[in-house]
Amino acid sequence: MADANPDAYDDRFLGIPLPLPAPADGRAVRELTYPRFTVLLDPERRFAAVTGVNIDGASLQDLPRTGQWELDPRIPAEEQAGPSVYASNDLDRGHLVRRRDPGWGTAAEARRATEATFVYPNAAPQASGFNQSKELWLGLEDHVLEFAETTDERLSVFTAPVLADDDPPYRGIRVPRRFFKVAAWATEGDGMISIRAQSAHSIRQPRLAAAGFVLDQSELIDVDEGAVAVPVLGAFRTFQVPIADIEELAGIDLGPLADADVLRLDRGGSQEVRGEDAWRPLRAPEDVYLG
Numbered sequence: 001m002a003d004a005n006p007d008a009y010d011d012r013f014l015g016i017p018l019p020l021p022a023p024a025d026g027r028a029v030r031e032l033t034y035p036r037f038t039v040l041l042d043p044e045r046r047f048a049a050v051t052g053v054n055i056d057g058a059s060l061q062d063l064p065r066t067g068q069w070e071l072d073p074r075i076p077a078e079e080q081a082g083p084s085v086y087a088s089n090d091l092d093r094g095h096l097v098r099r100r101d102p103g104w105g106t107a108a109e110a111r112r113a114t115e116a117t118f119v120y121p122n123a124a125p126q127a128s129g130f131n132q133s134k135e136l137w138l139g140l141e142d143h144v145l146e147f148a149e150t151t152d153e154r155l156s157v158f159t160a161p162v163l164a165d166d167d168p169p170y171r172g173i174r175v176p177r178r179f180f181k182v183a184a185w186a187t188e189g190d191g192m193i194s195i196r197a198q199s200a201h202s203i204r205q206p207r208l209a210a211a212g213f214v215l216d217q218s219e220l221i222d223v224d225e226g227a228v229a230v231p232v233l234g235a236f237r238t239f240q241v242p243i244a245d246i247e248e249l250a251g252i253d254l255g256p257l258a259d260a261d262v263l264r265l266d267r268g269g270s271q272e273v274r275g276e277d278a279w280r281p282l283r284a285p286e287d288v289y290l291g
Contacts, residue, residue, distance in 0.1 A: 008033035009052035013156055014186045016208050020052045021158055021182075024253040030075050032121055035113035036102035041121045042163060043079040046173055048121060050160045050252055053097045056104040057145040057153035063103060067115035069093055069123070080120045081173050091175075094126035096159045101141065124161040125175050127220035133236035136282055137181075137215045140238075143285040144183045144211065151186055151206075158182045158257075162214075162250045168221060177218040180246045182257055184210040187291075208260040211290055212243035214279070239279040240288055262291040 011019050020038055023029060029049050030041040037053035071077050086093050095117055102113035126134075141157055148155060161176030168175050186206045216237040243261040247254050258264070263280075282288060 005033065007035050009036070009038035009156070010054050013054040014154055014184065014208070015206060016186050018156055018184060018208065018257075019255050021050045021252050021254045021257070023049050024247070024251050030079065030121075032072060032074065032119075034097075034102070034116040034119070034122075035109070036104075037097045037113075037117075037122075039096070039119075039121045041075070041079065043075070045163045046079055046081040047124050047163060047176065048096055048160045049163065050158055050250075051096045051122065052156065052158050053101045055101050055141065055145065055155040055157060057148065057155065059104040060100065061103050061105075061107055061110035063107065063111055063114060065099065066111065067099070067118035069118045069120065072119045072121050075121075081123070081125075082120050085125060085171050085173055090128045091125040092128045093120075093123040094179075096122050096124060096161075096179075097157075098138070098141065101157065124179070125173075126179075127217050127236070132283070133238045134215075136285065137179075137213070137236065137238050139285065140181060140213055140288070141183060143288055144185065144290065147290045148185045148187075151188070154185065156184045158184075158254070160250065160252070175221055177216065177221055178249070179215040179217075180250050180252075181213045181215075182210055182243055182246060182254060183213075184208060184257060184260065208256055209262055209291060210243060210257045210260040211262050211288070212241050212246045212257075213282075214239045214241050214246065214249070238282045240282055241276075241279045245276075245279075262289060 009020050011017060030043055032039045032041055037051060039051045040049045042049040071080050071082055097117050099114050099117045103110035145153060145155060159181045162178040162180055167177055187209045242263055243254055244258045247258060
C-alpha cells in the first residue's frame with residue numbers, strides 16, 4: 001500500500017478508514033491540498049464547502065505565529081473571498097483549519113504546515129466581537145484531544161461554514177451565519193477479537209467516535225446598516241448537535257461520522273432526538289459530551 005500524501009488530508013490517519021466529506025449534491029468543488037489538510041472550495045460561494053485536517057496531539061509543536069494571508073495561486077482569484085472582503089469592517093479572517101492543527105512533527109514540518117493555513121480558501125468571515133462562546137469554539141479541538149489521550153491523541157477534524165442560500169450578501173459574497181465542526185477519533189470498542197494462535201491474548205477492536213458542533217453568529221451579522229458585525233446585538237452561540245443534523249444543515253455527506261456520533265451512541269443508536277430544540281448549548285468545555 002502506498003504511503004499517504006503528507007500534503008493532504010490522510011483518510012487512514014486514525015487507523016480506521018475515514019473519507020474526506022464532500023457536498024451531498026455533488027456540486028463542483030476545487031480540491032486544494034496542503035500539509036496535512038485539504039480544502040474543498042466551492043468556487044461559486046468562494047468559501048470552503050468542507051475542510052479536513054489530521055492532528056497528532058502527541059507531537060504538536062508550540063511555535064510562534066508566522067505566515068501571512070495569501071490567495072492560493074492554483075485557482076483564479078475570483079473564486080476566492082480575498083482581502084477586500086475583510087477591509088475596513090468588523091470581520092475577522094477566521095481560520096477553518098486552525099493555525100496550530102497541522103503543526104506537528106519536526107519543527108520544520110510544523111512551521112511549514114502552520115504557515116500553509118494562511119490561505120484565503122481556508123478562511124471565512126467571523127464577527128470580531130471576541131467572547132466566551134467564540135473562545136470555546138476555538139478550544140473545542142483541544143478539549144477533544146485531552147479526552148483522546150486514552151488512545152493515541154489523534155484526531156481528524158472537519159470544519160466549514162454552512163453555505164446557506166439565505167446568507168446575507170456583502171461585497172460580492174454572502175456572509176455565512178453558521179459554522180460546523182466534527183471531530184473524530186478512534187476508541188476501543190466493546191467487543192473483543194480473539195487471536196486463536198495466541199489464545200491467552202486478545203485485543204480490542206477500535207471503533208470510530210465523533211462529536212459535532214455548530215457555531216451560530218446570526219445575531220452578530222448586520223449588513224443592512226453597513227456594519228457587518230454588531231457585537232452588542234448578541235453573542236456567538238456554540239452548540240453540540242447530532243452529526244446527522246449537520247449533514248442536513250450543511251448539505252455535506254459525512255459518511256460514517258453520523259453513525260459514530262457519541263450523542264447517537266449514548267441513546268443506543270436512536271436518532272429520535274433531532275432538530276434545533278435538541279441542540280446542546282455549550283457555555284464551557286465541561287458541557288461537551290464525549291461519551
